[in-house]
Amino acid sequence: MKPTALVIGAGIGGIATAARLAKNGYSVTVLEKNDQPGGRCNQIVREGHRFDIGPTLFLMPEVWEETFASLNEKLSDHLDLRRIDPTYKVRFKDGLQLELTSNISEMQAQLEKVEKTAFTGFLNYIAEGSKHYKISLEKFVGRNFYNIFDYFSLSNLPLIFRLKALKKHYANVSRFFKDERLKAAFTFQNMYLGLSPYDAPATYSLLQYTELAEGVWYPMGGMYAGIQALVKVAEKLGVKFIYGAPVKRLEIAGNKIEGAILEDGRVFTADVFVGNADLPYIYDQLLPDRAEAKKLDEKLYTCSTIMFYWGVDKQYPQIAHHNVFLGGNYKDSFDRIFKDHTLPDEPSFYIHAPTRTDESAAPEGQDTLYVLVPVGHLDENSRQDWDALVARARQQVLERLAKEMNINDLNDHIKFEIVHTPKIWKEKFNLAKGAAFGLSHNFWQVGYLRPHNRHTKYKNLYFAGASTHPGTGLPIVLLSARLTTERILKEMGTITEQNLVAARAAANA
Numbered sequence: 001m002k003p004t005a006l007v008i009g010a011g012i013g014g015i016a017t018a019a020r021l022a023k024n025g026y027s028v029t030v031l032e033k034n035d036q037p038g039g040r041c042n043q044i045v046r047e048g049h050r051f052d053i054g055p056t057l058f059l060m061p062e063v064w065e066e067t068f069a070s071l072n073e074k075l076s077d078h079l080d081l082r083r084i085d086p087t088y089k090v091r092f093k094d095g096l097q098l099e100l101t102s103n104i105s106e107m108q109a110q111l112e113k114v115e116k117t118a119f120t121g122f123l124n125y126i127a128e129g130s131k132h133y134k135i136s137l138e139k140f141v142g143r144n145f146y147n148i149f150d151y152f153s154l155s156n157l158p159l160i161f162r163l164k165a166l167k168k169h170y171a172n173v174s175r176f177f178k179d180e181r182l183k184a185a186f187t188f189q190n191m192y193l194g195l196s197p198y199d200a201p202a203t204y205s206l207l208q209y210t211e212l213a214e215g216v217w218y219p220m221g222g223m224y225a226g227i228q229a230l231v232k233v234a235e236k237l238g239v240k241f242i243y244g245a246p247v248k249r250l251e252i253a254g255n256k257i258e259g260a261i262l263e264d265g266r267v268f269t270a271d272v273f274v275g276n277a278d279l280p281y282i283y284d285q286l287l288p289d290r291a292e293a294k295k296l297d298e299k300l301y302t303c304s305t306i307m308f309y310w311g312v313d314k315q316y317p318q319i320a321h322h323n324v325f326l327g328g329n330y331k332d333s334f335d336r337i338f339k340d341h342t343l344p345d346e347p348s349f350y351i352h353a354p355t356r357t358d359e360s361a362a363p364e365g366q367d368t369l370y371v372l373v374p375v376g377h378l379d380e381n382s383r384q385d386w387d388a389l390v391a392r393a394r395q396q397v398l399e400r401l402a403k404e405m406n407i408n409d410l411n412d413h414i415k416f417e418i419v420h421t422p423k424i425w426k427e428k429f430n431l432a433k434g435a436a437f438g439l440s441h442n443f444w445q446v447g448y449l450r451p452h453n454r455h456t457k458y459k460n461l462y463f464a465g466a467s468t469h470p471g472t473g474l475p476i477v478l479l480s481a482r483l484t485t486e487r488i489l490k491e492m493g494t495i496t497e498q499n500l501v502a503a504r505a506a507a508n509a
């Protein structure tokens with residue numbers, strides 16, 4: 001008889017783990033609380049406007065390719081990827097604009113206008129990012145750590161220093177650029193990890209390298225097309241998805257999970273359980289051990305976001321596909337988000353206008369605009385009046401668009417508006433503290449120090465997703481699915497290490 005697996009959550013991590021387990025002979029069922037898959041990588045379609053609600057940057061396509069290859073599929077048969085270059089338009093309050101691009105001579109011209117030596121700084125910075133990317137992926141992100149000695153091994157220790165894991169990103173970027181605006185332009189990307197560059201390890205310069213060298217991509221049909229493709233492949237492999245199926249608690253027998261009990265009382269049993277719902281939420285809400293849940297509650301969490309999804313009856317071509325508006329007082333704005341857990345006085349924000357690349361995202365001649373404003377996560381000890389913060393964020397976004405882009409009539413052309421606050425991230429997807437990107441990624445919360453992808457006590461409970469190893473972001477969660485599957489197959493005796501190496505080699509070929 002086939003071994004059975006039950007996956008809790010149909011986020012990208014849950015779908016990919018389910019598909020990989022099915023490919024390796026498991027009979028897999030996925031229980032998802034919402035009525036469609038995707039989790040944070042979801043979509044809203046209304047009046048012909050199609051919004052991706054969370055991720056908009058398709059990064060590290062090679063990781064997606066490996067996932068599909070491991071399932072005997074070709075990514076290009078499923079997704080029509082288009083490279084977005086310039087990746088973003090970055091705007092500063094003083095009027096400076098930069099277009100981050102892989103076109104080296106264009107970067108040179110732009111950077112040298114700001115600072116004479118900035119282009120050399122840029123080349124060195126990207127070279128360092130490339131080194132960080134390669135070492136991280138091979139030695140830290142793309143592998144499991146089974147014990148502390150695996151992680152702090154004699155061969156890894158020097159790498160931790162080479163990766164500048166103990167150095168702060170903002171301090172490190174100052175070696176390459178003097179102009180504060182350039183330092184901001186090459187560190188704000190830490191927000192994708194939900195981190196302040198003043199706290200993020202310098203290792204994360206790898207993100208800028210990834211974007212400019214490996215590219216920022218867009219799947220035609222939207223980011224959700226990636227989820228739809230994965231679900232299709234998983235279903236083809238026999239995975240059964242059950243939607244509208246919120247798990248209420250996990251039933252325990254000794255050191256094993258025996259079953260998942262749904263809100264409506266239904267019980268599902270399996271040999272192996274995979275928690276894809278946010279890991280701290282699972283410990284807090286689905287498992288009995290209060291001490292473990294409390295320890296997790298005290299960890300550092302990423303920021304949250306206020307989102308505006310606007311269906312607009314007019315097009316604003318001056319807004320590019322990806323636009324970043326950096327607020328004033330860079331350092332203070334991160335303190336307001338990460339220390340005071342609120343909205344900065346002069347918030348930075350990001351606008352996504354997918355119709356620049358994909359006309360199908362809006363009715364003809366109209367726009368689908370997504371605005372992301374980073375804010376603090378939910379915190380009982382901070383005064384958080386979300387209605388007031390949303391109103392201020394909205395006003396400040398519209399004011400900047402009017403002042404800097406001469407867009408004065410947007411408010412009159414918004415046909416409908418959907419707003420997400422940290423409370424909605426929490427309610428809709430059970431994200432602990434409404435932290436949009438899950439647990440934070442400082443030195444003490446990565447690698448072996450991050451909550452493990454197997455529960456220490458309940459031996460048949462595994463985790464795949466943003467808050468376990470290796471971390472957040474779609475491609476990194478795809479890696480999490482690979483690592484968790486490999487671990488299950490190894491520990492449940494379904495596959496040997498030797499087979500695993502052979503399987504990986506075959507997939508890479």
Ligand SMILES: Cc1cc2nc3c(=O)[nH]c(=O)nc-3n(C[C@H](O)[C@H](O)[C@H](O)COP(=O)(O)OP(=O)(O)OC[C@H]3O[C@@H](n4cnc5c(N)ncnc54)[C@H](O)[C@@H]3O)c2cc1C
Pocket residue numbers: 008009010011012013014031032033034037038039040041053054055056057058059192245246247248276277278305372428429430436437464465466467471472473474475477
């Ligand atoms: C605003 C925003 C922008 C982002 N931008 C990017 C980007 O541009 N590029 C990028 O790569 N990444 C981006 N990310 C990060 C990325 O979205 C996440 O890292 C990734 O989607 C996490 O996937 P996951 O599978 O870990 O979790 P989730 O997507 O959270 O999936 C978990 C699933 O579990 C379900 N669930 C929860 N509780 C239960 C329960 N009790 N029973 C059953 N099901 C349950 C949830 O409904 C959900 O479907 C962004 C995230 C956000 C929020």
